[in-house]
Structure formats: structure tokens, C-alpha cells
Amino acid sequence: MPQISQFAESWYAASQIFWVLLTFGFVFFVIGRGMLPKIEATVDARDRKVADDLAAAKAAHAAADNLEESYRQQSDASRAAAQKAITDAKDKAAKDAEKRLAKVDTELADKLSAAEADVNAARTSAMAEIESVAAEAAGDLVAKLSGVKIAAADAKAAVKAVLHG
Amino acid sequence: MADQGKVDPMHQFEVQKMFDMFHVGNHEVAFTTSAMWMVIAGLLLWVFMIGGMKRQLVPGRWQVAVEGFTGFISGMMNANIGPEGRKYTPYVFSLFMFILMLNVIGLMPLGLFGVHPFTVTSHFTITGFLAILSFSIVLIVGFWRHGLHFFSLFVPHGTPWWLLWLIPVIELVSFLVRPFSLALRLFVAMTAGHVLMKVFASFIIDGIAAGPAVGLGVGIPSMALMVGISGLELLVAGIQAYVFALLTSLYLNDAVNLH
Numbered sequence: 001m002p003q004i005s006q007f008a009e010s011w012y013a014a015s016q017i018f019w020v021l022l023t024f025g026f027v028f029f030v031i032g033r034g035m036l037p038k039i040e041a042t043v044d045a046r047d048r049k050v051a052d053d054l055a056a057a058k059a060a061h062a063a064a065d066n067l068e069e070s071y072r073q074q075s076d077a078s079r080a081a082a083q084k085a086i087t088d089a090k091d092k093a094a095k096d097a098e099k100r101l102a103k104v105d106t107e108l109a110d111k112l113s114a115a116e117a118d119v120n121a122a123r124t125s126a127m128a129e130i131e132s133v134a135a136e137a138a139g140d141l142v143a144k145l146s147g148v149k150i151a152a153a154d155a156k157a158a159v160k161a162v163l164h165g
Numbered sequence: 166m167a168d169q170g171k172v173d174p175m176h177q178f179e180v181q182k183m184f185d186m187f188h189v190g191n192h193e194v195a196f197t198t199s200a201m202w203m204v205i206a207g208l209l210l211w212v213f214m215i216g217g218m219k220r221q222l223v224p225g226r227w228q229v230a231v232e233g234f235t236g237f238i239s240g241m242m243n244a245n246i247g248p249e250g251r252k253y254t255p256y257v258f259s260l261f262m263f264i265l266m267l268n269v270i271g272l273m274p275l276g277l278f279g280v281h282p283f284t285v286t287s288h289f290t291i292t293g294f295l296a297i298l299s300f301s302i303v304l305i306v307g308f309w310r311h312g313l314h315f316f317s318l319f320v321p322h323g324t325p326w327w328l329l330w331l332i333p334v335i336e337l338v339s340f341l342v343r344p345f346s347l348a349l350r351l352f353v354a355m356t357a358g359h360v361l362m363k364v365f366a367s368f369i370i371d372g373i374a375a376g377p378a379v380g381l382g383v384g385i386p387s388m389a390l391m392v393g394i395s396g397l398e399l400l401v402a403g404i405q406a407y408v409f410a411l412l413t414s415l416y417l418n419d420a421v422n423l424h
Binding site for chain 1: 175176178179180182185189191192193194195196197199200203204206207210211214215217218220221222231232235236239251254255256258259262263285287288289290291294295298352356
């Protein structure tokens with residue numbers, strides 16, 4: 001096994017140790033101490049940037065959610081307001097119509113009763129006229145048929161009795 | 166390949182001296198094949214990491230690959246130690262990437278291009294150095310943060326008083342075994358895997374040498390196994406690097422948080 005037998009040669013161990021010290025020293029100081037921290041710093045910076053960007057994106061997402069929520073609330077509120085305005089207008093219109101209808105109704109009723117009164121008056125006057133004409137006619141008829149003159153008041157009473165039962 | 170045209174499965178682990186450099190005491194320090202592959206691994210790692218340094222907010226493919234590795238280790242440190250683990254991420258990341266690169270380079274079929282590949286992590290001088298380094302850091306961090314209170318690591322919560330003579334001893338032994346298990350695990354896994362592959366490769370060569378019938382009968386199943394084992398070894402290369410880094414992070418967690 002050369003690993004053991006070469007110890008007999010005076011240069012073997014010294015050269016091995018010298019060169020591993022030199023090369024590993026180079027690797028440690030130049031690569032391990034010199035380059036590795038810079039690479040790690042790059043990785044850390046990237047990780048931090050990714051984390052920051054993610055946080056920013058999350059915040060933006062939350063803000064968008066809030067905005068959407070407030071928009072929804074606003075639109076709900078305005079929809080409710082519009083609905084209320086519509087129902088109010090409808091109610092007012094219905095009430096107005098009712099009021100106007102009532103007024104028209106009373107006017108019509110007044111007119112109707114006035115007309116009725118007129119009709120009644122006309123009827124009574126017509127009735128009275130008919131009575132006097134009928135009494136006169138009855139007096140004439142009686143005088144023509146029997147030659148008896150009856151007093152106008154008697155004829156009137158007799159006609160009244162017939163007309164009014 | 167060793168003498169008489171035989172395949173020596175251990176030859177691949179031999180470190181070749183490329184040129185001399187200087188002396189430390191009576192020890193000679195030379196540039197070796199092992200050193201060459203460590204330098205190549207370090208440079209490849211450096212080039213790979215440069216691709217991750219564009220620091221774009223939206224990363225390209227290369228940057229994603231680099232950030233995948235760094236994220237893997239920093240995630241592991243975070244899970245095992247907590248936020249304080251970030252301080253030790255550079256060390257564990259360097260450890261993981263260096264071992265992974267050495268393991269994978271050792272598996273590359275560079276022999277096809279005339280290059281002699283070599284698995285640096287199959288030498289316990291290397292794995293031992295890294296293990297002792299990890300263990301030392303654990304000790305330093307532990308005593309630095311907790312002082313002598315660090316010894317309470319050897320008395321786990323809920324130890325009955327009548328076992329106080331035994332549990333700390335067991336805990337101490339298991340604590341002291343850590344650098345050895347750390348070093349040996351990687352060294353043995355790499356060595357065993359490469360020996361296995363070399364043995365199967367030698368089956369094919371020896372089979373062909375014994376004639377076409379034996380060559381086909383032995384060669385085809387051996388080749389099929391080689392393909393499977395190569396895939397398995399790639400997996401082991403990753404897993405061993407991961408285990409080394411994971412155990413280091415767990416030991417560091419002991420030192421930082423004391424159980």
C-alpha cells in the first residue's frame with residue numbers, strides 16, 4: 001500500500017502536507033472567505049426581494065379586496081336608495097291620485113244631488129201643472145157629459161185623489 | 166502497470182515526485198502528482214465559482230449551479246447548527262467542495278487522454294490533515310466559547326449519577342476517535358473503490374490474455390460490472406464529501422451549542 005510504504009521516502013509526508021496546506025488554504029481564503037459570502041449575499045438579497053415582492057403583492061391583493069368590498073357596499077347602498085326613491089314616488093303618486101279621485105267624487109256627488117233636486121223640482125212643478133190641467137179637463141169632461149158644473153176646487157180634489165191614489 | 170505486464174491495483178496510489186522544491190529540516194518538499202491534482206482541483210473550483218459571481222437577480226444556469234452548492238451547504242449548516250452556523254459555512258463549504266472535486270477528478274477517465282489520474286483523497290496524509298484541521302477547529306471553538314465548561318460535552322443530559330464514572334469515559338473515547346473515523350472513512354472509501362475498479366479492469370486484461378473464449382466470458386460481465394461500479398463510485402465520491410462536511414458540521418454544533 002503506497003499510502004503507508006511511501007512514508008519511508010523523506011519527501012512524501014512533507015510534500016503532501018505542504019501542498020494540501022497551500023491548496024486548501026487557497027480554497028478556504030479565496031473561495032470560502034472571498035467568494036462564498038458574496039454568493040450568499042446575492043442569494044439572500046434575492047430571497048429578501050422575493051419576500052418583499054410577495055408581501056407587496058399580498059398587500060395589493062388585500063387593498064383590491066377592500067376596494068371591491070367598498071364598491072359593492074356603495075352599489076348596494078345606491079341600489080337601495082334608488083329602490084326607496086321609486087317606492088316613495090309610487091306612494092306619492094298613488095296618494096295624489098286618491099286625493100284627486102276623492103275630490104272628483106265629491107264634485108260629482110254634489111252635481112248629482114243638485115241635478116236630482118232640479119229633477120225633483122221639475123217633477124213636482126210638472127205634477128202640479130198636470131193636476132191643474134187634469135182638473136180643468138175633468139171639469140170640462142163632466143160639464144160636457146152631464147152638464148153639471150163642478151167647482152174647480154172639487155175637480156182638483158177629485159183629480160188629486162185619483163193621481164195620488 | 167507493474168512488472169511482468171501484471172496490473173497492480175495499488176500502483177495507482179503511488180505519489181510520483183515531479184520536481185524538487187526546497188528542504189524543511191531533513192524533509193524535502195517536492196512538487197508531486199498529488200500536488201498537481203490538488204492545484205488543478207483548486208483552480209477548477211475557482212473557475213467554477215467565478216461563474217457564480219455574476220450576482221444577477223435572475224441567475225443564469227451556471228450561477229444556479231454554484232448557488233445550488235452554496236445553498237446546499239448553508240442549508241445544512243443552518244439545519245445542524247442554527248443561525249450561528251453561518252460563521253463556519255466558509256470552512257465547511259471549502260472542505261466539501263475541495264474533497265468533492267478531488268474525489269470526482271480521481272474518477273475521471275483521463276487515462277484515455279494519456280494523463281495519469283490520481284485520487285488525492287485516497288491518501289490518509291491528506292484526509293488526516295483535513296480531519297485534524299476540522300477536529301482542531303472544533304476544539305478551538307469549543308474552548309473559546311465555553312471554556313472549561315466544554316467538558317460538560319462528556320456528560321450528556323440525563324446521565325444517572327451512578328453512571329458518572331463510566332459515561333464520560335465512553336464519551337471522551339468517542340470524541341477522540343472522531344478525527345480518525347473522519348480521516349479513515351474517506352481514505353478507505355476512495356481506496357477501496359479504486360482498487361475494486363482496477364481489479365475488474367485486470368480481470369478483463371487477464372481474460373483476454375487467456376484467449377478469446379475466456380476473454381469474452383470474463384470480459385463482458387466484468388465490463389458490465391465496471392460500468393455499474395463506476396456509477397456507484399461517482400455516488401460514493403459525492404456521498405463521502407457530503408459525509409465529511411456533515412460530520413464536521415455536527416461536531417461544530419457540539420462545540421457551538423454543547424449538545
